Amino acid sequence: MARSLSAAAQVRSSESEYREIIGWYEDQLQRATPPTGLAWEPVKIGPTWRYENGWVLPAVTLGWRNLAWAGKWLSAPKGGPWTYTLEQARFILWHDALDPETGEFLYPFQVLQRLKGWGKDPLAVAASTTHICSPDAMFSHFDGDVPVGQQVPNPYVQIVGVAQDQIKRNTMPLFPALIPPETRAEYGIQPGKLDVWARGDTAHIEAATSSVLSIEGPRPTLVIRNETQNWVESNGGHELSGAIEGNLAKSADALARQLDICNAHRPGQDSVGQRQREAYEATVGVRCPVHVDEVEWPDCLDCQPPKSMDFGMLYDSLEAPPEAPLTVDDAPGVVESIRGDSTWLNLKRILNSIKNPSNPASESRRKWYNQITAAEDAWCDPNDARAAQQTGRFLAEGDRVVLFGDGSKSDDATGLIACRVSDGFAQVLHVQQPKKGRIVDRDAVDHAVIAAMGRYKVVAFWFDPSHAKDDDAEGDNRFWWPLCDEWSQRYGRKLKCWPVKSGNRAHAVAFDMALDTNQRTFVEACDQVLTEIAGGEVAFAESGVLVEHLRNAKRAPGRWGVSVRKDNRESRHKIDLAVCLIGARMLRRIYLLSLKSGAGAPGKGRVIILPD
Numbered sequence: 001m002a003r004s005l006s007a008a009a010q011v012r013s014s015e016s017e018y019r020e021i022i023g024w025y026e027d028q029l030q031r032a033t034p035p036t037g038l039a040w041e042p043v044k045i046g047p048t049w050r051y052e053n054g055w056v057l058p059a060v061t062l063g064w065r066n067l068a069w070a071g072k073w074l075s076a077p078k079g080g081p082w083t084y085t086l087e088q089a090r091f092i093l094w095h096d097a098l099d100p101e102t103g104e105f106l107y108p109f110q111v112l113q114r115l116k117g118w119g120k121d122p123l124a125v126a127a128s129t130t131h132i133c134s135p136d137a138m139f140s141h142f143d144g145d146v147p148v149g150q151q152v153p154n155p156y157v158q159i160v161g162v163a164q165d166q167i168k169r170n171t172m173p174l175f176p177a178l179i180p181p182e183t184r185a186e187y188g189i190q191p192g193k194l195d196v197w198a199r200g201d202t203a204h205i206e207a208a209t210s211s212v213l214s215i216e217g218p219r220p221t222l223v224i225r226n227e228t229q230n231w232v233e234s235n236g237g238h239e240l241s242g243a244i245e246g247n248l249a250k251s252a253d254a255l256a257r258q259l260d261i262c263n264a265h266r267p268g269q270d271s272v273g274q275r276q277r278e279a280y281e282a283t284v285g286v287r288c289p290v291h292v293d294e295v296e297w298p299d300c301l302d303c304q305p306p307k308s309m310d311f312g313m314l315y316d317s318l319e320a321p322p323e324a325p326l327t328v329d330d331a332p333g334v335v336e337s338i339r340g341d342s343t344w345l346n347l348k349r350i351l352n353s354i355k356n357p358s359n360p361a362s363e364s365r366r367k368w369y370n371q372i373t374a375a376e377d378a379w380c381d382p383n384d385a386r387a388a389q390q391t392g393r394f395l396a397e398g399d400r401v402v403l404f405g406d407g408s409k410s411d412d413a414t415g416l417i418a419c420r421v422s423d424g425f426a427q428v429l430h431v432q433q434p435k436k437g438r439i440v441d442r443d444a445v446d447h448a449v450i451a452a453m454g455r456y457k458v459v460a461f462w463f464d465p466s467h468a469k470d471d472d473a474e475g476d477n478r479f480w481w482p483l484c485d486e487w488s489q490r491y492g493r494k495l496k497c498w499p500v501k502s503g504n505r506a507h508a509v510a511f512d513m514a515l516d517t518n519q520r521t522f523v524e525a526c527d528q529v530l531t532e533i534a535g536g537e538v539a540f541a542e543s544g545v546l547v548e549h550l551r552n553a554k555r556a557p558g559r560w561g562v563s564v565r566k567d568n569r570e571s572r573h574k575i576d577l578a579v580c581l582i583g584a585r586m587l588r589r590i591y592l593l594s595l596k597s598g599a600g601a602p603g604k605g606r607v608i609i610l611p612d
Contacts, residue, residue: 018068025067025089029055032086039333040324045113046316048090049340055090060100062149063093065136070126073133073183077122082178085341088123094314095127095259098147103139107314108248111228111260111276114318115335115370117350118342120261124224125174127259128157129196131222132203133187138255151199152221152255158208160215160244161226162235167207168193171226175205210236216243219250223258229265229273229366241272264319264366267373268556268565277372278570280315282308286572304572305436320369326354326361326376335368372568377554379526379564379578380533385550388538395420395427395456395541402591403429403452403461404511404583406576407480409468410439413549413576416448417540418456419584421591424532426584427541431577442483453491460497460591461487462511462583484510497591511583523560525586532585540581549577 034051042049050056067089074082084092097106114120131137136149161167175191183189189198196205208215223244231237248256265273285306291298297305324334331354332347339345354364365371395401395418405416416430430448432440452458465480476482484507492498492508499511499518513522532538533550540546552573556565564582566575 014072017072018065021068021071022064024071025064025086028086029057029089038337039330040321040337042338043317043319043321045319046314047094048087048316049318057090057093058097058106060098060145060147061093061096062098062136062139062147063089063096065149066096066130066134067092069134069136070130073180073186074126074129074178075180077174077177082126084123084126085119087341088119091123091316092127094316097314098139100145103142103147105139105255105257107312108257109276109311109313110257111262111273111280111313111315111317113262113264113273113277113316113370114342115339115345116263116367117345118340121171121226122174122178124159124226124259124261125171125178128159128205128222128224129175129179129189131155131157132196132198132205133183133189152203155203155222156218156220157205157222157224158215158218158220158244159205159224159226160208160210160240162210162231162237162240164194164207164209167226172196172207210240212236212239212243215240216246218247219256220247221251221255221257223248223256225258225260225272226262227273228260228262228276229271231272232269237272264317264370264372266362266366267377267554267568268558274568276313277315278568279308279311280313281568282306282570283310283313299435304570307436307570318370320365320371322371322373324369324371326365326369328355331368338370373554378551379553379555379562380530380550382551384533384536385547387536388533388540388550389542389547390425390539391542393425393539393541395425397455399456401452401456401458402584402587403449403458403463404580404587405430405445405449405461405463406579406583407445407463407465408440408576409466409479410434411570412466413574414440414445415577415580416445416452417546417577417580417584418452418458419581419588421459421588423539424537424585424588425539425541426581428543428546428577428580431545433574442480446483449487458491458495460495460587461491461509462497462499462587463487463509464511464513464579464583467514481510497587497594519558519563520560522583522586523558523563525582525589526563527561528589529582529585538581538585543577546577546581549575550581553578 034049047056067084070082076082091112095110098104099106112120131152132155135151137152138150140148140150142148159167159171172193175196179189179191187198188200189196194207231241248258260276262273265271265277283306286304318338318340320334320338328351331351335347335350350368353359354368361376400421401418402421403416403418406414408414413431413433415428417426418429419426429452430445432444434440463484465484468479470477470479488508495508498506498508500507511518513519529538552566553564553575554567556563564575564578567573
């Protein structure tokens, strides 16, 4: 190593080695092209896999110098100099990208999402060691257009998981193998089981405890959050995430950064990983295939413009497409298509894991396909949904029906469906899907209810009001409740089944699915209606929107069973009419059971919890 030379000679030697390593990466990246002949075209999110007559790389970055530092001073686990894969190298270049005007890091928040075994922990160890030692770990000044780096003063890296033992087992043992004796001597590095100290104990890497009280307060310069797909409310993940964000916000020099390394999250679990993905998607929007190449956002229901301002997040993921099958024959080709440069992955072992009947298909997809939403997550078979549609068939005037509605303010659709008591035939009476920046027309919903009450013999009417607030209202500012209360007063005496029968909360119409008892009733109905759809027992008047919403509905396992959900909270793929259909058939069944129990008199309805 160069440390045996004079100081000036050492600098010259280091620069020569740096130029050689940087030149190697530049040459390799120039030669490399995206793989061809893949069995499946992966879903590419973020800049790492952008290729436009060459890899798309940041114009200004300290990454080249930091790639060189790692190549000179770190060792590969099996010996020889540390070498990032070209995929990892491109990520490091973006990880260290700078604002060309200010020199601040472009991305204070970063998420690296890859399949299990890709090499996220080794990358995190190499990046964190570089952060505390490299002479180019932070920006100093510009020499013309070229950024010049400097060491981070008093660098402090926290590597955090919801369980400290996880970091102790999976991440910290990698440091001794990556830091050779020469580097330890040069930088005074002392790796331990829970800490790495360097530079005369002024530089520190810590396997931080998951205790919020111990996390809150310090001012880290880099936080690496491990497996954020497992950070949920029940294990304190959200509170831990909030404490870390508060610490990072105290950074006065715009240096502090946060890097999340994770697998795909479990939909509907509301993990920190899921919230990060949804926050990113809210800043970039979604375009439909017709308008994917347009610069301006079109007036299109299938296109979703950004809902939030860019807050400096780099999100990078390589995922299998939703339609990729999880079969013994197809799995090797799918994994090969989305593993990127992690060619060391053992496809045979992965295939054995997928074949293991104790591993749910959803977990295999999440781990090995890096897949959040798969076709098999669909709540019902799309063919069954289409088959339930009856062309040229409608409800008749005077039919005895129940009504079920689902109300939203702006983000989701609002719908109303009638279901005939005699045979369960259903029909969409009203649906609204407000465009960006608009809210639902409540008067139009009320008119649809009035028309239904006049045309049919409505024996029960339940409506799930969202908890949104009415910005223009005085007094009761709940967006839907004043109208629900009016419906209850207007129609209550003629309705047979009330959602809430007695007490000061008695109501003839409002079926609030935020309540546990109502959630349980609805989830039980989801299972019942799904069985009926699969058995061809469900029929409804022709409605392309209802079919679309049924196809969009995803399985949502929970406390009471399997309910329905959207792709994610910000998804443009609505499911509200599917909720209305389930609710209408649920209410029909409750009404029929109330007749058997003798509770079907006007104004004397009651909630009936359906038997198992």
